[in-house]
Structure formats: C-alpha cells, structure tokens
Amino acid sequence: MFDRHKSTPAFTRFTYFTFTYFTHFVRSAMTAFTLIILTFIIASIFHGLTGIGVTLIATTALASSYPMSHVLVLTVIPCLLINLVVFLDGGRIVYYLKKYWLLVLTSFVGSFIGTKLVFIIASHHLLIALGLLIVGYVAMQFVAMSVGKNFKLPNTTPSLVISGTIAGVLGGATNAMSPLLVMYLLSATEYTDDPKTELIKASNLCYVVGKIAQLIVL
Template sequence: MLDLDFFIVASIILIIAAFVHGSIGFGFALIPTPIIAIFTDIQTAILLTLIPTLIVNLVSFLSEGNILEGFKKHMPLALLTMLGSAIGTQLLIMSNSEVFKLLLAFTILIYLFINKVNISISIFRIYPKSSFIVYSVLTGVIGGLTNVMGPLLMMYGIELKYTKAELIQAMNISFLFGKIIQIVVFFINGSFTSEHLSFSFLAIFIISFALYFGIKLKKRIDTKVYLKVIRVVLFIISLVLIAQVIV
C-alpha cells in the first residue's frame, strides 16, 4: 500500500499541476514527475502519473477546438514521438537507472533556459524533413525516459513559429500518443501494480475539478506571476534531483 502521507502529498501536487495545465495548456507532467521522483524513482513517478497525464492531455487538446484540423496537422509529429516514447519506455524498464533523474533535471533546465532566450536552430530550415524525423523520435525517447518532452516540443514549435493554439495542440497530441504507447509497453512488461492503477484512476477524480477550473480561468488569471513561481520551483527541484544522483 502507498504511504498515506505520500498519497496526500502526491494528490496535492497533481491538483496544482492540473490547474496549471488547464490554465496555460501544458505542464501537467512537468510538475509532478520531478517532485514525486525525489521520493521514489523515475519509473514509479511515471507509472503513478501516466493515466492522469493521458486524460489531461486529451481534455486540453479537445478544449482548443479545431480537433480534426489539429489531428491532421500534428499527426506526423505525434506518431514519431509515439515511436520514440516506446523506445524510451522500454529502455527505462530495462535499466530504471538513477541517471535518468539527471536527464529529467537537465530537461527541466532546458525548459527554463528556452523561456529566457530566443533560440534559432538552423538545421530545421536546412534539413526540414530529416531533422523533423530525428528530432521528433529523440523527443519521444526523452519523453519515455523522463515523462517530460514539453521543453523539446516547445523549442520545435518556437522554431516553426507556431501560434499559441498550434503549440498547445501539438504538445498535447504528442503527449497523448506518447502516454498511450507507454501504457501499452508498461502493461506488456507487467510494470503496473494494483497500487499504481488504484492511485492513477483515483487521481483522475482528484484532478478533474482543478483541470476544469484551470481551463475556465485560462483567460482571466495573470499567468505571468505564477509561471515565474513555477519556474523557480522547477529550478530548485532540478538541483535536488542532480544532488540526489551526485551526492
């Protein structure tokens, strides 16, 4: 059985993450995964948040509207990241190394970095097709290993000058397909336990209201203030994860 204190803390973290995701369109996996990983390992953190993440990404994708157009536009990206996620998840199951905490920490730092600078990756313009395939699969692999691929998707979306709605849909559909294949791979390998499943399905109800209110308040709240707070928290978390592995 999951420890009661752990269950309460994890539930609070998921509620906050669902509200943030609902209000800005992304970020659900980015917040709880590294925090839960501090108290456990990466694989357990992913297993506990996997099904709620899938539901959150599905709702967020649908809430942006233009569903068929979004599927058509972003399906190649979603399928390639799905392939990468399958590879990354299998690698995680085979090793479940503490080193992946470092990968998660550095992925978070990349996210914080790209929010501070204007990045231009010329390879996307010079070799658009090949770079798209390689980058999408690599993004999926990192997502499978860490449950976080938003930073890399953001970099790609920024380079291609996606609108806010396009970026949100691209990120959510890629996460959605990635989570589906992760669930399949984990089930095939027998990684899920009754505790993981019980917590995951209960978490859907725990986060539902927070996600709903986040979506409702998307246009009313000042996102800049709490985004700054979130970035500071994520920076601290990344340092803690690095310290756990190195010390």
C-alpha cells in the same frame, strides 16, 4: 499444559508491534497519497493556465520520492486525461491530426522506445537525465527572456522527425517531452492564425500518444 498467563505478555507485545506497524503504514500511505494529490492539483492548475507542463511538474515533484518506473505508473493515467481534455477542447481534431500526423507518429515511436529504456537504465541515471533536461530548459528560457527571442528548431521534415523521435524517447523515459517538442513547434506554428493555441493543441496531442505508448509498455 498451555499457560494462558505466561502467553499474555507475548501476545500483548505482538499486538502492540502489529498495531504500531499498521498505524505507521497507514500514516505513510496517507502522506504519500496526499503528496500525489497535491502534486497533481498544482500541476493541473499550471497546465490549465499555460496548456503545457502537467507531466513535467508532476514528474519533477514525485521523482524525489519514487523510482522513475513508479513515477511513470503514477502519472500516466492522470496526465493522459488532462492532455486529452486540453487537446479536445475547441475541436478541430481532424485538422491537427492531418497537419501533425508525422510529429505524432515519431512521438509515439520515440515514447515507446523511451519507456522500454526505463527497465534497462538505472533509475538514478534517469533522474540525472531529468535534472539536466530541466536545468537546461530553464537556462534556455532565461537566456531567451534576456535576449527577447525564443530558441527554435527549423521547421523542416528532418527537424520534425528528429525532434519528434528524441522528444518521444525523453518523454517515454523521463516524462520530459515538452522542452524539445516546444522548440520545434515554436517554428511550426509561427505563421498560423493563432500560434499559441496551435502550439498547445499540437503539443498536447503528442503528449496523449506518448502516454498511450507508455500504457502499452507499462
């Protein structure tokens, strides 16, 4: 016959371990959720101040804890919304679409290809690529401040196509679209009425289509 008294210790141990595991799971989930929220708050504040950077900052912070494929999933919707808000602010949507349509198109195609690579290339290789991109960009900014001159790419059609495509591939695979894109846009917006605003709006438009490409693939 079933002995209720003998089964009690086993049931107690089972209950204890289940509760302990569940508590640990909840704490881990809350910690991860808090990390993600704080990351996006800080990245969004920086993006609001400068007009760029939310995707790169969020990716850099989260990539140390999650595989790149997971990072892309976590960042795609929030970054899409933030980039879209920045682009739509102030209007002139048709103007930017007409002027930068080719850059937008190449960014979209590149991002589509880059996102596909996430499922082909090992995650640690993508992290290395992301790290090299960030270190290279910071080093270039340091040199630029030292000499008092920004690094720019030529404002030509071949440069546009190459820059947009490569930036898209990098953005799709590692979320690091901005460095190369900004280097081209520094030349493309140099002689406009408001170079800073134009650079911010054009880059955010490219980020938006890049995120749309990621959504399609993911």
